[in-house]
Amino acid sequence: MKKDKKTLPRQSWTFDEYTNSEIRRAAATGIYDIRGGGSKRRLPHFDDLLFLGASISRYPLEGYREKCSTNVTLGTRYAKKPLELEIPITIAGMSFGALSGSAKEALGRGASTAGTSTTTGDGGMTSEERGQSKHLVYQLLPSRYGMNPNDLRKADAIEVVIGQGAKPGGGGMLLGQKISDRVAEMRTLPKGVDQRSACRHPDWTGPDDLKIKILELREITKWNVPIFVKIAGSRPYYDTALAIKAGADVVVLDGMQGGTAATQEVFIENVGQPTLGCIRPAVDALQDLDMHRKVQLIISGGVRNGADVAKALALGADAVSIGSAAMIAIGDNDPKWEKDYNKLGTTAGAYDDWHEGNDPAGISTQDPKLMKRLDPIKAGKKLSNYLKVMTLEAQTLARSCGKNSLHNLEPEDLCALTIEAAAMARVPLAGTTWIPGINNK
């Protein structure tokens, strides 16, 4: 048949190439796809917001010359020793086990140099991480792997983990191939066994119990350190309100772009809310309870640069937290390992089988040979550089809006590029005064 009598082959929007490959994979293996990372789908995000900058009615500050403060204090509500950070960007919880010891060390080194905190994760506290972290947040997770009071007392803050943005309501699984002798010992389980992390805490249910759990943690640590409560972007208004009621010093809110070491793809892509849609409801809860700036709000899930930091703070957050971005900064998915990624059937930038323990970059692995690829000192330096760049970027944007502190940024400094982002962030659609759901102009 002649070409002009035949239409071009048309790919289905519904059954696209990726969807078809997943159907074939499921049919071949009989098991759902497990991967690391957060949601990869296109979601309303900080990119959909713009700063307005200064104008006749707003007076800018001189870049590099006029001060724009970045420091933040976390845990001012009850803790005798709140966490004093130089920058409002913290490193999120990532477990030793999911990550190598040298990767955890690199995160500690980078965070400390930049004047911020890092966070443990499931599996307990390693000496490398404690040793290299000036400010270390110790997570209390449902599995309580590696949880012990000696480490609890060494922590600079405690984070009670209720949920993760990648999997609200889900537990975790560290596959047997990543269970080295050291990981097995820290988690009190045999080597090579899949280690399930429960989705619920074993000794409390509901906000009234959580209040008592927090009391216990405070009593053990003599009310010295702040207690964070980490929630997933599920029901941000109510969960934030309940965390405050339970006595949290800090609420950490993780949207669905937030990463995980491993869970089902179907979970990552279909449960939770985008980070952008979570911030304003959480701030509402803080304001309704007269706790805004008294209980600090940390936002995480897809924070990548200084613009994201500035936008999150403008919407009412006190700080942000990064996990995936920190991993990339220290070498995850680096194109220099492209040949190795290809051998694993993937490509740099798309590698997410972190649970399998074959990470060419030596980060999400316990393989001694691969781990040697990561120099924790050099990787730590990269992370501190990246954190400094993010901070400078955020300062640049804040100064352009006339703010002498990142924390003076406000929703009035922003407009939105899409109706969805305008509705979620509650800022006007660009070129209008329309905030969907708030006014009809």
Added chain:
Amino acid sequence: MKLDLKKLKLRKVNETLQSIDPKKNNKNYTILNPEGNHAICVGLTDDIDITVKGHVGYYCGGMNQNANITIEGNAGTGVAENMMSGKIHVKGNASQSAGATAHGGFLIIDGDASSRCGISMKGIDIVVKGSVGHMSAFMAQSGNLIVCGNAGEALGDSLYETDIYIRGKVKSLGADCIEKKMDNKHLKKLEKLLKKAKLEKLKTKDFKRYGSARKLYNFKIDNVSSY
């Protein structure tokens, strides 16, 4: 030394017990009027003897190290949670999640323990003279759970390497939990733990041992109906 919770705040009581002065060599403490207060005797580190005269609320003896605590009453949720070492003796009944995630030490409950007794336990030895509720030893990793009475539904669901010894009836076993042979090694261990709980009169042969079938240790699609 007497510490009266009607006169002293919880913080003061715990602070006293958490900051033992070795020079004073005071090893015996009595807590009066606990009245169901939560988080009593948590985070202790010293080898001291404490008697609590009455009922306690949640998490009594939480994360205990070395201390020997006797509760002359009932205990609320999570007694001895995440205990590392030492001993806690509940003279009454215990609520849910007794000994949860505990890494070590010895927990004795004279009465019954509610649901999830020994959940995610990581090395503790627990002796319950009465019965335990449903989902006891759920995801239990290590240590021993001994129940002189009966066990509720789904005993030992998804457990790892904990040994469970039950003298009475088991309503049902959880996923991957099976009855196992009681050999000499287990009989000796059970005998030792019963003696430690002053239960020498009980016969080890009256107990049955339960543990993991280890079929769910690594994810297999053929086992999907068990998950």
